[in-house]
Amino acid sequence: MATRCPATDKPPSESCIGTNGWHAVLPSPKSFSRLEGSQTADWLVIGGGYSGLAAARRLAETVPSDRIVVLEALRIGDGPAGRSSGFMIDLPHKLDSDSYTGSVEADRRQTIRNRLAIDFVRRVIDEDGLDPAIQYRTGKVNAAATEHGDTLLAAYRNHLDALSEPYETLGADEMLALTGSRYYRSGILTPQSALLHPAAYLCDLAEALSRRGVVIHENSAVTQFTEGPPHVVRTEHGQLTVPKVILAVNGAVAAFGHFKRRLMDVFTFASLTRALTEEETKSLGGEPFWGVLPADPMGTTLRRLSGPVYGGTRVLVRNRFILGSKGSAFEGRPINVITRQQRESFDNRYPALAHVPMDYVWGGRLCLSKNGATAFGEVAPGVFSAACQNGLGSVNGTLHGLLAADMATRRNCHAGLIAELTAADPPVRIPPEPITRRVGNWVIRRRETRAGMER
């Protein structure tokens, strides 16, 4: 019997706030038409972020003669994935743990999965002729600005030893030579993470997909979903009938009737400076391209970007988490408070550049589950979910999209990884609103306060 799932209680536009600097600096992102009229397809991927485009790319590879359609509610590259900081982290990165780490065995498995996702993106960039400057394999540095940060880095280092992962310890002078900032007292460089230009990656991948025959419609929010099969989805201007659907909509999967009361919406925020002048770049010092994560997960992420695809030399700042839907999340905490806090974090690190304005400030919604589980699997006949990336969509989303596509085509590819994910516990139930939001924000605020000058 068909189940009717209205997808309108969480409009996708509610997942973003402010102007996404990554998308704004792109010279000419390709536009895709919206879905119009009544159509059919063999495959529908809903969501054009990391997971949706990875799923579509994998389908285009494994079932190239099928008709594959992607529906994205917003512009490609302007949803949460295109708003992220672009860290493709190969190592464990649990935001709910003080030092990002979990159990050694689970983290070993996670590292293998993360590296598969990084390699998939690299392969796509190579095979589809995307600009290689979209993904840098520079590694990433976890940096400490305080004694508290040093303690967390020591725990992280011990965990890397237990995992037999290579790293380099950096002192204050090496941090200065890398970042041009005297703010940091130590760092740990792990060499295998990659740094993406998130919006350029998604836009260029979408363009490459359309060259492969995948039909992409943006500004096409699914407003009604009638489960079959065949499944029928409606958007404002069109309708599509299709036997197989991949839900790659992150936390919005609950609006499609799956994993309800199990997923948490969390906003985080970023700012991008204007392009620095030559003189300012000189005064900034350091290397042209790097990414720094905070020793304390509640601290500040920093990236330096250089080159045409980044619109010149710029610095990206990311911090703050707020749990809740857009309406509730900004109650009493307008975006300008966050803008001020990000400014302060930048000025603390680069006092000589305090006059440089932020061209863009934005936020995006990510999805967390209480037990860190992903919302993955065949949730109804012919309906596959690749959702809830727990704040690390560049790797988790990419891999889950790829695996959802493999699971759906039943070609026995990546069977071990698929079995591992489907055997894992699903996201656990969370208390109803407003309890989850209030308690969650209280915990976040306490942890942010403890992070102190790591922010």
Ligand SMILES: Cc1cc2nc3c(=O)[nH]c(=O)nc-3n(C[C@H](O)[C@H](O)[C@H](O)COP(=O)(O)OP(=O)(O)OC[C@H]3O[C@@H](n4cnc5c(N)ncnc54)[C@H](O)[C@@H]3O)c2cc1C
């Ligand atoms: C400021 C910021 C910094 C971040 N930094 C990092 C980072 O450095 N590294 C990292 O790995 N992660 C980072 N994240 C988290 C990351 O952005 C998410 O984990 C990631 O976006 C999840 O990818 P996804 O493709 O699964 O979901 P999404 O990116 O949320 O994509 C889902 C898409 O589905 C669309 N959609 C939803 N409902 C519908 C509908 N009804 N019809 C059609 N389309 C719909 C949405 O518009 C959206 O584009 C960051 C997030 C933010 C906001």
